[in-house]
Amino acid sequence: MRHILLLITVLLSTVCGALALSAQTTVSLDGFQSDPEASVEMLADRLTVSQTDGAARFEGNVVIAQGDMRLSADLVDVTYLEAGGIGRLSASGSVLLVSPFDTAQADSAVYDFSARELRMRGNVLLNQGAISLSADLLTIDLETGGAVMEGRVRTVLPSGSK
Template identity: 25%
Template sequence: MMQISALLLCLLLSLTAGPALGQGSDAEAPIEVEANQLNLDDRAGTAVYIGAVDIRQGSMRLTGDRVEIERNAQGQLSRAIATGERAYLEQQPDPSEPLVRGWGRTIIYHVAERRMELIDRAELHQGGDTFDGGYLEYFLDRRVVHARSEGEGVEGRQRIRMTLQPEQ
């Protein structure tokens, strides 16, 4: 039991250490996790949450039917993978920026790079701008979007659609 408690503490500390998950204050915010089931593997450095998973920290929210958290050899959070019919990730990159919201059957959040991959029925919204397609990749800090109609794990061809609002 002590080892599981230590792993949970290490996992929570790794979420708040290193690169922030969102705004600078997000890294200092408490982490709230809700799920129906949790499977921890200390040796592999993973935690798998199953069943109506909802993870929140500051402006960041990640939901899915299943969310796997991976940490690197230094014990820092390296990647979060959410899957489900409509996995969801939201984050406010900066207080002056609009909220970024993304959906997909699979969402991979690369913490160090502050990069999100939205896979299969992917959708990304920031302010009034929207992007839809089979695969979307978004770099939070650089505000760069890469989109494809096809990709690994994508069912069929899903054409790219986007709506950009005019500058005010």
């Protein structure tokens, strides 16, 4: 009987471990919705613009604001559309995204203006009030506020008791 219980325990541990490795959680991040018509303000210690393709690199204490959202990072590369306007922001180094209700941090992030999507990758930590979630990847639909966290998702919920 002990051998059967041990076997069942090992099998359940293996299955649970496999499920945890490929975990995916859907989250609502209404605070990260953005107005695509809102202007984008960029601040940095240094700006370098490429004469060949017009790409821009913002370095040092970079802060990007659009509506109620603020993104800060050590480095941000900006790719522009041929028709004008921003196509994509690629941020790296101490990336922090803040809205009135949520904060998220990661090693890097890509904000695709055309797709209205923000992907944060590497050591992602999301805080929604007393709730904390961590994962390898966070993808946010900036139009709907819907989000998906993938890869070793961990959730810490308050117990409700004091």
